[in-house]
Amino acid sequence: MIDLRSDTLTKPSDEMKKAMFQAEVGDDVYGEDPTVNKLEIFAAEIMGKENALFVASGTQSNLLALLTHCGRGDEYIAGQHAHMYKYEGGGAAALGGIQPQPIDFEDNSTLDLEKVRSYIKKDDYHFARTKLLCIENTQSGKALPMSYLKDVKLFAATNKLNTHLDGARAFNAAAKLNVDITAITNNFETVSICLSKGLGAPVGSVLCGSKDFIKEARRWRKVLGGGMRQAGSLAAACIYALTNNIHRLNEDHDNAQLLATELQKIDDINVEYNSQQTNMVFIHIDPKIVDSLNTFMISEGIMISAEPYTRLVTHLNISHDDILKLIDAFQRFFKR
Ligand SMILES: *Cc1c(COP(=O)(O)O)cnc(C)c1O
Numbered sequence: 001m002i003d004l005r006s007d008t009l010t011k012p013s014d015e016m017k018k019a020m021f022q023a024e025v026g027d028d029v030y031g032e033d034p035t036v037n038k039l040e041i042f043a044a045e046i047m048g049k050e051n052a053l054f055v056a057s058g059t060q061s062n063l064l065a066l067l068t069h070c071g072r073g074d075e076y077i078a079g080q081h082a083h084m085y086k087y088e089g090g091g092a093a094a095l096g097g098i099q100p101q102p103i104d105f106e107d108n109s110t111l112d113l114e115k116v117r118s119y120i121k122k123d124d125y126h127f128a129r130t131k132l133l134c135i136e137n138t139q140s141g142k143a144l145p146m147s148y149l150k151d152v153k154l155f156a157a158t159n160k161l162n163t164h165l166d167g168a169r170a171f172n173a174a175a176k177l178n179v180d181i182t183a184i185t186n187n188f189e190t191v192s193i194c195l196s197k198g199l200g201a202p203v204g205s206v207l208c209g210s211k212d213f214i215k216e217a218r219r220w221r222k223v224l225g226g227g228m229r230q231a232g233s234l235a236a237a238c239i240y241a242l243t244n245n246i247h248r249l250n251e252d253h254d255n256a257q258l259l260a261t262e263l264q265k266i267d268d269i270n271v272e273y274n275s276q277q278t279n280m281v282f283i284h285i286d287p288k289i290v291d292s293l294n295t296f297m298i299s300e301g302i303m304i305s306a307e308p309y310t311r312l313v314t315h316l317n318i319s320h321d322d323i324l325k326l327i328d329a330f331q332r333f334f335k336r
Contacts, residue, residue, distance in 0.1 A: 002322045003303040007169075007252075007279060007315035010200040012237055019240040025232035028054075029222070035232030039239050040206070046242060047191055048182035049208035053217050054235055058083070058168045060226055061192035061205040063091045064217045065164045066132070069190070072097035075128035077116055077161075079105045084134045084166050095224070099128045108276060109139035110148050113155045120159055136166040137184065141256075141280025141313075143173035146183065153187040163187070168194040168205075172278040175249035189213070198249055198279060199241035200316050203234050245316060252279040252314040255323045259312060262327040266334050281312045293333060300329045 003009050012020070026032035036054050044052040055061045062084050070076060076092065078085040080102040084092075092098040101119050103111050111133075121127035133156050137144045156163045165188040167173075174181045185191045190209035195201035207217055221227060228234075260273035260281045270284040285293065287308040294306045302325070304312060314323070 001301055001303050002318060002326060004312045004314065004318065004326070005303055005305050007197040007313050010196075010198070010315050010317050012200065012202050015244070016200065016237050016240045019236045020233045023232040023236035025230040027229050028231045029227040029229060033230060033232045033235070035239070036228075036235040039235040039242075042239060042242060043193070043206040044208055046181060047185045047193065047206075047208040049185065049191065050211045051214035052206045052208040053214050053221060054228075054231065054238070055205050055207060055221060056203065056226055056228070057196070058166070058192060058194045058205045059088045059091070060221070060224065061194075061207040062088060062134075062164075062166055063095065063224070064207055064220050064226075065190050065192060065209075066092045066098055067096045067220045068213060068217045069132045069162045069164060070096065070098045073099070073128055074131040075099045075101050075121065076132040076134055076164075077101045077103060077111070077119060077130065078134040079103060079109075079111055079136060079139065081105060082134065082136045082139070082166065083168065084136070084164075101128075101130065105139065108145070109136075109142040110144055111135065113151060116155070117159065120161070131162055132164060133161045134164045134166060135188070136168075138169045138173045138176075138278050140282070141169075141172075141278050141311075142274075142276040143176040143278055144276075146177060146179060149184060149187040163189050165191040167191050169197060169278065171246050172198055172249055172253070175246070176253055176276075176278045195238040195241045198252060198315050199238075199245045201234075201237040201241040204238045206238070248316065249279070251320075252316065252318070253277075255279075255314040255318060255320060256281050256312075258320075259314070259323055259327065263330060266330060268334050269330070279314045281314075283310050283312065284308065285310065296333050297329060300325075302326055302329055 023035045040052040195204045272282040
């Protein structure tokens, strides 16, 4: 199956599995798993932060950031369709007594800082305390402009907000803009990165920040039941991902661009794609043909889970040839 539903569908390569199999392990809750320790040091160094924490998922990583930055009755600002607001089960409210303040994204996936300013609450006991500004990069597959990230840093300092980057796919942004990841992460106090998406690890995210911050987040991780024991085999996959799978991300971006260019030529598909886009192509199709398109694609060995508004995601298990097959399948379907 050629599966474009998500970059979370990547499977560990034989080389990655070998690294997992050979990993030295210990009890990480005791701080004694050498491979987890190595990953945390390695990830912190790559991200330009003092320390890092290995966690089960991006959702857990973001939740730990919220619980560590904010207390009960505090507020965080995030995008209306941001993962940290919309797709994390209300964890901040349910588990932390933390209130979200969602704000619509602009077309380029930024949050307008003047709008953000207008939502920061005055120090008055009628209001929640606005503590944290959360930015997502990439957002809907779009790499945010570097100049914007600098603006965010200055804005947050001026307005006494902490900053967190939901950088689930921040390496895609760095590859697309041809910058070192630290040029992105330097603008934020804390950063969460997913290893389980385009980087190809089966499980795992890292939360990066200052020593003190990570110490506190480590405590929250245990509270949430996220202390893992011999997690070194998973950490080994993440080390492998950080070592081997970053440099190739622009292949995914090139594949997405080729896909977008060719689908644009089909009259019945409305493609949403611009120069910020990394490994995602969004298409609008007639709701009436969604079911038959899905059936057709499955018969071609292709999974897209078509909807009227469909996201196609390229990743390390999708080759250039797969993209050509996909384009050919779309062309034949819409010619019928
Ligand atoms: C995938 C994703 C996460 C975390 O997802 P998990 O499935 O919990 O690992 C967080 N933020 C964004 C923007 C994501 O795309």
